[in-house]
Amino acid sequence: xxxxxxxxxxxxxxxxxxxxxxxxxxxxxxxxxxxxxxxxxxxxxxxxxxxxxxxxxxxxxxxxxxxxxxxxxxxxxxxxxxxxxxxxxxxxxxxxxxxxxxxxxxxxxxxxxxxxxxxxxxxxx
Numbered sequence: 767x768x769x770x771x772x773x774x775x776x777x778x779x780x781x782x783x784x785x786x787x788x789x790x791x792x793x794x795x796x797x798x799x800x801x802x803x804x805x806x807x808x809x810x811x812x813x814x815x816x817x818x819x820x821x822x823x824x825x826x827x828x829x830x831x832x833x834x835x836x837x838x839x840x841x842x843x844x845x846x847x848x849x850x851x852x853x854x855x856x857x858x859x860x861x862x863x864x865x866x867x868x869x870x871x872x873x874x875x876x877x878x879x880x881x882x883x884x885x886x887x888x889x890x891x
Contacts, residue, residue: 781806781836781862787885789856791838796850800843807837807864808871808879809852816847820875821866833875836863836884855883 782789796803797816808820810831820833835852842848863886865871876886 779805779862780859783857783859783885783887785857787855787857787883790854790883791851792835792854794835794850794852796837796841796843796848798843798845798847802840802842802844803837804840804864805837806858806862808833808875809835809837811835817852819864819866820871821869830869833871833879834882853884857885857887860886860888 794809794811794817795815796809797812797814797818800817800819803819809817810820810822811834812818812822812831813824813826817835818831820831822831823829824831835854836856836858838851838853841850860871860876863871871886879886
């Protein structure tokens with residue numbers, strides 16, 4: 767490969783705010799039935815250690831699974847579990863985060879994410 771060749775491209779999507787906090791990634795399994803998920807989806811870890819879209823309730827306890835990590839890439843978990851990666855730390859744009867359609871990210875959720883090393887802030891674009 768030559769030094770003047772393009773190896774790949776990156777399109778800024780507004781998800782990551784800056785590099786002031788390290789971006790750490792871990793492997794996760796997304797539970798089947800979650801549908802097509804986009805990069806930036808906030809995930810919660812269910813009772814079976816599989817990730818679900820944040821805003822999903824634990825039916826046995828009727829409480830939300832706590833926010834845990836942020837999806838790194840688009841995936842399709844419509845009909846099968848999917849092994850993928852998620853950010854477990856970093857600084858993210860609140861406006862670019864995705865949660866379950868009938869749920870709104872609350873300040874308490876942002877506080878929970880902060881305890882895990884995920885910092886969320888509003889960004890003017």
